[in-house]
Structures are given as structure tokens and as C-alpha cells.
Amino acid sequence: MKASLSYLLLVQVVIVLPASGCAAARPRPVEKSAVSGQPASPAAEPLATSARALEHYLRARLHELAGDYQQATYEMRKALLYDDGSAHLHTALGQYYAGQGLWEKASREAARAHRLDPRYLPALMLQAVALLRAGKKEQAAERLQRVLQIDGKNIEAAIRLAQLYLDLDRKQQAEQVLQRMTRANPESAEGFRRLGDLAFERGDEKKAESYFRRALQLEPADTRTIEVLAGLLERQGRYREAIAVFEDALEYSPENPGYMAYMAGLYLKAGDRASARAYFEQLRASDPRNARLIAYEYSKLNMHDEAIGELKKLLQAHPNLNAERLLLAILYEERKQWELALAELEHIPEKSRVHLNALINRGYCLLNSKRYQQAETVLLQALAKASQDDDRGRIWRYLASLWSKTGKVDEGVRRLDEALARHPQLLDLVEAKASLLVDGGRADAGIAVLRRAIEKNPRSVQLLYSLGAMLEKAGRVPESIAAMRRVLDLEPNNASALNFIGYTLADQKQNLDEAEQLVRRALLLQPGNGAITDSLGWVLYQKGQYRQALELLRQADRLSPGEAVIIMHIGDALLKLGRLQQARREYRRALEADPEPRDRRQIVERLRRLKGEGRS
Template identity: 25%
Template sequence: MPLARICGLVGLVAAALTLVGCRSAGAGATGKTAPSGFRLAGLEEDFAPLAVSRRTEAHARYALGYLHLLHDELDDALAQFAHAARLDPGNEGLVLEVTERLIKARKTELAYEILTEAVKQPGASAILFARLALVCQWLGKTNSAIDAAKIAIARNPKLWLGYQCLAQAYFQNKQRDEALKVLEQASQQEGVDAGFLLDLVELYRTIGGPATDPKVKAQATRVLERVDTSQLTNPLWLQRVAELWDALGQPDRATAAYNRLLEQYPNLIEVRRWLAERYLRSADLTNAAVQLQLLIRDNPTDPRPYFFLGAVALEQRKYKEAIDHFNKAILLNPDYEPAYYDLAVAQLSAREPKAALATLEQARAKFERSFQSEYYAGLAYHQLKDYTNALQRLLAAETIASSTATNRLNHIFYFQLGAAYERTQQYDQAERILRKVLAMKPDFSEALNYLGYMWAERGTNLAEARLLIEQAVSLEPTNAAYLDSMAWVLFKQGQVHEALDWMLKAIQHSDEPDATLYDHLGDIYAALNQLEKARQAWQKALDIEPNDTIRKKLADTPTASGKSPP
């Protein structure tokens, strides 16, 4: 295209020239005109006819490239932009803008050619050398990248891109120690902004591996401590501070940074969600609940906060609250299967087994049968004292888990299965399963006590029963149930006086009156021929819970006057 034709286009796209900041072909009062957003090299313009002509054509080429862009002709536009940059390599604004476009279009070799020529110009700035270093890295020209980055740092020690390129080049060249020296040099710069410091910490994280290198972690921590969050107003920087503290293994500082971010921008829902999860992970249930309530306030139709609030309430043993929250979560998202099982757990914890069974039936109707649906149903039937159905459901859960989730078949599960066998009077099976439990977890005090008490109650294996119960008591010396078992096995062994001491201790440590304890106490007093005390103990048992067997013992035992009760 003739130059005159090209120049004729300039007036049509004058606005494009101001966008890129191309220098005027003529001279201002000082011989310089600064492109918007870019520094000049600091030298006088060359006003030789050839230089002026090249700059004029560069303007025109850029304008033509802009026209191609307007018509979505990207390749033609880039060709004109590149031509413009070659014609005027001393125009840093033009070179940087054009090479950025070329890099985005993956024409890295062309960007490299233009930058190589641009850095030869007198007074070429640090940013040009840093850009060249970056391009050299991408092209695998590691040594050239190192050389260019060093010059960038020398010309502007506060330019982050120079350190980044140099450190990355060393790291790619398997010179990690040299890369860390570059980061150390960067960390010594004063008067840099928060962005510089945050980028530095990020590179420490990438190159240094602070998770495994304590020295690097300490260096990164010192740099991040220089970022004064009280002065930050940029939300992206505040979020990066929080994320970097979290990456450095300091969640409390991350939490503080996120709270600072929320003080300025309270509507950032994702930040609140992160804080809620963070508080949940650290078992700070109070603060977790605060954030979850705020999430509900901001988005009342989101089921997730209700679900997590239910989990918090369940952990805090606020079972009614947990039930309410899980019900709301299911109402808002009836397809979220875990909510049904957590609701059932809350209902079981609140001693509402019928409600739990109804919830589990909902889940079974909507989803495939699962370990959870069968296991929790087994626990619900156990609470209802329907031990046959409890055993049936637990065996179904075992079958499902054996092919889909064997990790669920742990000592807790088998303890429940063993108890169901015992309750259905299948004592040999109960013993087999409970021994399996103790093989899996020898210090499981509940299983030690349960098997020992089962034998003591039936008057079998009394020596081994006593050993198991002694182990349980040693693990939980104030557990009233275990103390009762100890008294009972001694009673069965004929050591009645010793049994009395243990039984009185069991009653002392019981959180609430227990009919079984007073029934056993009555039996022990009767064996010691202290009949009035026996009658008093049995009467207390009946006051707590009606029982025909205890009522008969009371009726058959004479009063203090020697008369049988009416």
C-alpha cells in the first residue's frame, strides 16, 4: 500500500493513537511528547528526515491495524501492529502494547524479535528488558532470559517483573538456590507496594516450597508480615493476603485477613463461606454459626448454610435446632442425600426413633438403599426395642458395605451388631462379634464392658468377664455403667461385700437415677441379709421405672417386722 494512502487513514482513527500513546512525528516545545501511561527513554527525538518518515509510517501502520481489529481481522491487525513497532522501536508504549497483543495471540517469536530490537535503543527501560526476559523464558532461551532480567533489575530495583523472571529462569534451569537468592534480594527492597510483596510471597510459595522448607517458610512469613492489612483497601490484595497466610499454614492470620476484608466488603458471600468452613474445621462452632447465619441472611434460599448449621447444632448437642436446620436444608434441596442421614442422626440423638425411621423411609424412596439408610434404621429400631428388625437392618447394612464401602465396617458398626445379637438372645453370635470388635480395637471400653457384663449377667466366663470389666474401668474410672458391671461380676462370683462397695460407687457417679443400679443394689443387700435396705433400693428402682420382676422381689421380701408386704 502506498505511503500516501496509509497516511490518509490516520485522520480516520486519531483516537486509536491516543490509546496506544504513539509519539508525535513532530517535536513539542521540549522535543518530547510523553505517551499516556509510559515513560520516555529520556533522550531527544531524532528529527532526521528518515526517522520522521519511519515514525509517521508507524503511526499509519498502527491506525491501519486498528481498522483491521474493528473488522475482526486479527492476523492482518497484528501484522500492521508488528510493522509499526519495527518502524519505531524506541516508542516503548507502542512496543509494549504490540508485544502484549502478540503474546496473547501466541506469536511469541515475533514478540521476541520486536523486543530484541527495542532493548537496543538508547535508554531502554527496565520494563522492556523484563518483558524480553519473560518472552525468552517462554521460548526456552533460559540464558537470554537471565541476562535480560538482570539488566531489568539493575535499571529498576523496585520492578517486580525483573525478579520474577530471573527467579523463574533460574528455577527452570534447576538452579533453585540461585532462584532463592533472587527472592532474598527482592525481599530487601524498601518502599515497594503490597502488590510487590504479595507477588514475592507467591513466588516463594511456588519456588521455595515453604510447606517442606522451614527456612523458606520463615522468609515468606517475614515478607507477608510487611503487608499492613489495615492500610489495604484493594479487595483482591486483601483476599490474596488471606489466601497466602492459609497457604503458609497460619489459618488464624488468614481468618483475620478475611475478617478485615468483610469489614470493608460485607457482601462477599464466598469469603463468608470460606470463613464458615474455616471455623468448622477448627471446631470454632460459635463463630461458624455466626457466619452461617449471615450467609442465610444474604441468601435465604441457599440450602448449604442450613446444612452446616445443622451440623454445628448436632455437634453442640442442640438436637432440636439441628432437626430444624436439616429439615430446611432438605426443603430447599430435596436431592441432597446426606441431609436425610444427618437429620436421622439428630432425631435419634433426640430420642425420636419413629421420626428417624420416617426420614430414612423418605431417603429409601428417593435414593438407592445405602449403608447409612440401613444402619441408622437399625439404630432406630434398637431404640424402639424392636431388636429383631434392628438386627435385620444392621445385617443389610453389612451386606451393602462389604461390596461398596468396607471402611464403614469398623468397630463401632460391629459393636452395634453384637449388641443386636445379644438383645435377640443369640449369645454365641454376640460373643463372636464382640470378640471381633476387641480384635479391631482392644481398648474399646464399651465393648469390653458389654461382653463382660453379658457373661456376668448369664453367670458364664466370670473370670474373663471380670478381666474385661477391669480393663473398661481402668479406661473410664468414673463411668457408672462400668462400675455397676464390676459390682455385678463380683456379686456373681460370690464376693458380695466387695460388690457392695463398687455398687455404691456406681450410684455416686451416676448422672441421673438409674433403675438397674438400684435393682442390683437391692439384690446385693438381700444377699447380705440387709432386707430393709434391699426393699428401699428396689422401691427406688420401681419409682424410676416400673418393672414386674422387681415388684415381685419386693413383694416376696419380708419387711423389717418380719411380715411379708400386703
């Protein structure tokens, strides 16, 4: 009688429990897709043909419910002693192994299940995941293709296969898989989201928008897609439409401070400061520390005075907020107010979680203040503490700049080579070495360093962008533009590359219509960016539209104060408008902004010509 009651209890448990699956951290359902929760396929056979096998199978599921996967595995193995011919039981055991990270055993069980029933989808899916874990991507793709041949509506298989093709850089095949899947499953929001991501990656924003809107029709509460679509519209300068979309995010998460701050930022970009202020006031009222979010939104638009004001008020009330103090220092750095930045950074204690960042930024400020010995000491101290590649990369780039400015090129190259031997995967080191060589007058050697690295990493946007910049420094302009176009092939929405090409074309007085189109595109992606605003002003200057150019250049100077090149461009526009005295003042102001040597020579030459014109 006890055995019968136990058996009935286990049957009742299994009726309400999901079956196990093949996720890495914890088993997931085999009968349902890990992505959509929809049935993957009908079971190919009964769970087990033996009553004893079924009893152990049910016990395994009960242990799974209790979180005891080792005991669940033991019971599933016992089940197989009584029914070794069940593809379902072999797959279930494989999924338990997978849940414990035992992927070789999982793969063996999946292979046994596949031999027993070549059309059993959970076994094929488990095989695919195991092959992916082993790095056998082509074989994994073959298994996923087989799943889709058997069940063309299998959402999980389609999503996995599309992602696998993306990893293999076969974007067209990924898109074809997703298109077939959405035709078979027109209610799959995930499929349309993925199609939207792909369309956006290749620069087809119109199609991306239509896919994202379709996904939202299917899942209106999907805040991730709301965020992506609002961001896409924002990048196109369609701020009111972005606001309308993002209102839905606030409806589903009305107390989310990040959402409220983002909405305020959209209103700022739309020119509606009153609505932005209303959101900011609501943020302050709910928690004064939300001032950090307000400051961030202001800083994105280069409204540094407003951002600094928010943070100073916050820190007066809460002086121990070290992350906010670091942000305040960074805003001072943006304005080239090095001493003010240093004063804030020195207040961040060593025990703070942002102390390493504060140390790196101190080195950067000292470097720009031309206190080279102190800068080197601080940066080497930071390097000794850094454990993350991103931090190490920043430090090495600053050190390379320091060694270039102090004439220690050979020593710097030696130290960078030693670091590369320890961290060969760190592309920032390659970039730092190339930059040091180019700045040290050995441009061919620096460019060769980058080209060798690109041979090993042909799709590295970082290396290709650096190559373009170094080629431009070396005066090899056509090659630099070609390198930047390769960046755009990989990332059509790379604002820095768009701006680089547009500005360089304008500087060369070439293809000015294309230059304007590229720079305007970059400005839509990064509104409020002073450098890009300067580029657009410079394009219009080269087109002879001096008044419009001057207006943009003055705006760029407000957005990025103290930039010598921007100030020089203002002088150029004033000169063309016949305002010689004002032009002279701007050129002198540009010299006071500590320009790079190449820019300094150009400014001095302009002043010399003006002086000669004054005599005549």
C-alpha cells in the first residue's frame, strides 16, 4: 500500500512539473523550448516501457524539484538499468549531466538517444548544445538544421542556429533562418527582435524599425524592445516619436529612475526643457541621490555646467558618494579643468570601489598638466593594482602618450613589448605601441605593428579605427579613409568612423556632399557632441557657407570648450566673413588652448598671414 501511495504521489508531481532540459546552470524542460516555452515537438515514445524504470524516472524528477541533481542523476541511471532502449531517458540523463557541467557525459547520452531515435528532437538539441560547448560549431549547426527539417516551427532551434551563424559571421544565413522562423511562427516576438537587431547592424534602420514595432505588437510589455526602438528613433533625431514609444516603458515600470532620467533627456533633445525639468524634479523628490542620473543626462548633451551643479549639490549633502565624485572629476576633465578634477579625485579613499578609476584619472590629469614624473608614478601604481584588461588598456595608452611626450620612445616600446608577452590578447597594448611609434617619428613601424595585428584580427573595429587614425597622422589620407570605410563595413552606425571620414574629406575639400551626409549621420547618433558639431561646421565652411558654419562652430566651442582646433576654425570662418580683428583674437585664444604641434604650426601660420595683411 505504501508503494502505491508513493507511486501515485510521484505521478501527481510529474503532472505539474516541467521535464528537464539542457541549460548549463540548471536543467530546463525538454518538452518545451528554452526560448519561447512553446512545445518543441511531441514525444517520440512513452517515457519508459518498464514500471520500475518509470518509478526511478519519477523519483529523479522529484529530486530535481528539491534541487538535488546528483541524486536525480543516480535515479535516472537506475531507470536506464530497467529500460536502456528509451531515447527519452538517455536524453533526460544527459540533461542532468549538462546541468552539472559534465558536458562529455551529456554528449554521450545524447548520442545514444539519437541512435535509438534519430528524429527525437530533445536529443538533437542536447547534442547541438554539447557540440557548441566543445567549440564544434559546424557540427552544432548541422544538428540544429536537422531539428528545423523535422520541426520547422521550432523557435529555440531557429534562435540558436541564427546566433551560431552570427558567431560564424554568416549574417545572411542568420537572417534567412529568422525569416523562415517568423513566417512559420508569425507570433514570435523574439524572432522579430532578432531580425531587428540584424537589420540595424547592417544599417537598414527602416527595416529594423518595422521589425521592432512588430515585436512590440506581439509583446507590448517588452521593455527591452521599447528601449531599443526608442534609441533608434532618438539616433534619427525623431525625439517626439521616441518619447511616445518610451512612454510605454514608463507605464510598465513607472518608478524606474533610469527610465525617468532617460525620458527627461529625450525632452531636452526635443527642446522641451519644461517637461525635462518636471521629470528631474520628480527624480529629486523620490531620492536626492538621483542627481547622479540627472547629471549624466546633462553630460550626454555636453551641458556640463548643469551636470556639475547637480553633482556639487549632491556631494555637499552626501560627501561619501565616491562614484558621483569620480563623475564630477570626469566632467572637470572634459572642460580641461585639471586642477579641479585632481582636487576631487584626491578625495576618493583607497578603500572605495572606484579608487582604481580615480587613480587612473589622476594620472591622466597629471599627464595633461605636463607633470610627467608624477603622472608616470601614479599610472605605474595604478597598473600594479589593475586586474581587468579594460583598466590595463587605459593605463598603457596613457603611458604611451607620456613616453611620447617625454622622448622615451625606445624605453616605452620595450616596456610595451614586455607587456604584450604577458597579455598577447590585449589589443590596447598593440594600439599603444603603434601610437608611440607614430608619435615618435617612426610612422612606418607603427603602421606595420597595426597591420600585423589586423592580419590576426581582421574584424577588429578597434584596430582598424586605430590604423585609420595613424595613417592620417602619417599623411597617408586615402589609405586612412579606406581603413575607416572598413570600420563602417563592420559597424555601419559607428559615429566616430562616420565623423572621421566626413571631416577628413572636408579637410581635403573632396566629396563635400558625401562628407556632409556622413557627419550629419554621426551627429544624429551622438547629438550634442562638440567634435562632430565642429566637423559639420567645417564641412559647411568648405562649401562656402560661412555664416552657417560660424554658428555651428561657436556651438561646438560651447559644447567642447578649450579645443584648439575648434577655436582655430572659428577664426577661419571670421576671416572669411572679413572680421579680421575677431579672427586674430580667436587664433590667439587657440594658441592659449595648448594645441598639438601640427595644429600649433597652422595657427601660427594663420596669425603670420594676418599680420602681413595688416601691413598691406
